[in-house]
Amino acid sequence: MTFFDALDLIGTLAFAISGALTALHKKMDPFGVLIIAFVTAVGGGTLRDVLIGRTPVGWMQDLNYLYIITLGFILVVVFRGKIHQFKLSMLLSDTIGLGVFTLIGIQKGLDYGVHPFICVSLGTMTACFGGVIRDVLCVEIPIIFRKEIYATICILGGFVFFLLKKWEFADELVYLITSLVIILVRLLAVKFKWSLPTLDLNTHP
Amino acid sequence: MTFFDALDLIGTLAFAISGALTALHKKMDPFGVLIIAFVTAVGGGTLRDVLIGRTPVGWMQDLNYLYIITLGFILVVVFRGKIHQFKLSMLLSDTIGLGVFTLIGIQKGLDYGVHPFICVSLGTMTACFGGVIRDVLCVEIPIIFRKEIYATICILGGFVFFLLKKWEFADELVYLITSLVIILVRLLAVKFKWSLPTLDLNTHP
């Protein structure tokens, strides 16, 4: 397993835990909690795989995703009253997931020969649409459509990726810098509570 | 048509009728009722086909599904005030569907060479996710995430299936016993109102 694979699993675990916590707040039963953990963790990548035609989709070909999500589910069930003590490590793992998943999505786009703009869409989808599916199943308007700049950071990361590619940086460096940019901007966004303004129908120019 | 195909169509009819009834309660128009009947009946299998890459998906290749769902839709529209008189036959058909759909999903997984755990997921998905899509389109948190042990029974059935396989039972026997286990446990669950406990955030260990 490479260092990058390890980061992928850390991100998957963080996404699964955050999904499971959301499901708990919706008073779901254990099966519901497990499924919400699952779709939050792999839903974005699954949607990407389906749209580009990479089937059977990723989590069917590598059981590690199933195991790590089950682990996240068990951790949440066991420690559910004490989870706030892990807030900082959760935020860090979640942010690592954001960076790694964006890169994986972009790379899959390159593998399938689509345009850089589509690659950026696939990166954003991989990182953010697990959360969208989670919110739809919990009957909430997806949070990234309302106040999280999560997705905007992935798009920014995608443009950094292709800029560095164009400047002919080595692949390792492109990966490293892109993920660091995503992680750094995300942490700054949380720290300073950055969000996009809502577009109000009455405040037109 | 084999006996198994006949059971498949009985299950499809039962699922279509239950979907149409849900849509009626949401005051939908006839098109909405038809679509909800459709997704409830074939949504789980469609999702499975898309995720494993079996396209065009099943109901596009066998018009019997379209016909039987339309029949279910018409039955509901015509008898909609008297449907409670058929409660027992509905429960039985629905339970047959649960057993048959789980087996079909597992078998498709085997056809595509994925791991037994993934086969069990595909069986559960085939049997239960039509209802999930129905609930999402009706803007309800999916009932199987909250109080139905429906999905848990499918998972149990999946493990029975692979246990019997491992013990080298004949295929016919594996199919028969697995579906009987699912059907029996489901009927007991309805009879004794079994459900999974909700995981409350405040009752941690």
Place this chain on the structure above:
Amino acid sequence: MTFFDALDLIGTLAFAISGALTALHKKMDPFGVLIIAFVTAVGGGTLRDVLIGRTPVGWMQDLNYLYIITLGFILVVVFRGKIHQFKLSMLLSDTIGLGVFTLIGIQKGLDYGVHPFICVSLGTMTACFGGVIRDVLCVEIPIIFRKEIYATICILGGFVFFLLKKWEFADELVYLITSLVIILVRLLAVKFKWSLPTLDLNTHP
């Protein structure tokens, strides 16, 4: 670019604008507005492509969709207070989209060799299910399941298409008459406020 392609882009623009307006009313941020514009415009065709196995899906292979949707998004953000002044041209473009998208969906079904009934489903899906996905993401019961006869018009158009085919009309004529029927019936439906009756559980025969 053919005349038909131009009509496709006009329809895409109209759908994107209507999606963006819905998102504005839900007080989404710019990213949410863009995504809702996107799924409203290409969601139906994307679902169709995934179900028949045409991947990578259409909008990944032709950047014009991405550009025209972004244009629609910008138009809505800039003119959002004055959009009611364009009500008539919006209705006309939207109706052109309905006709063109239905034809594209039917044609894709023919390309993949599925039964005419399935082709009609694919045409209806292409024209109507972008709106269904939009409504699901906005946590509303899809409007075409409740009071819009939108979908019924597409189904009618589909039957006209195959009737003309059977009568051996030239392909150009089949396309022209089908789209004119859809457009005309849609405009009449808006003018005279036609809708399907809701099926009430208490008004059974």
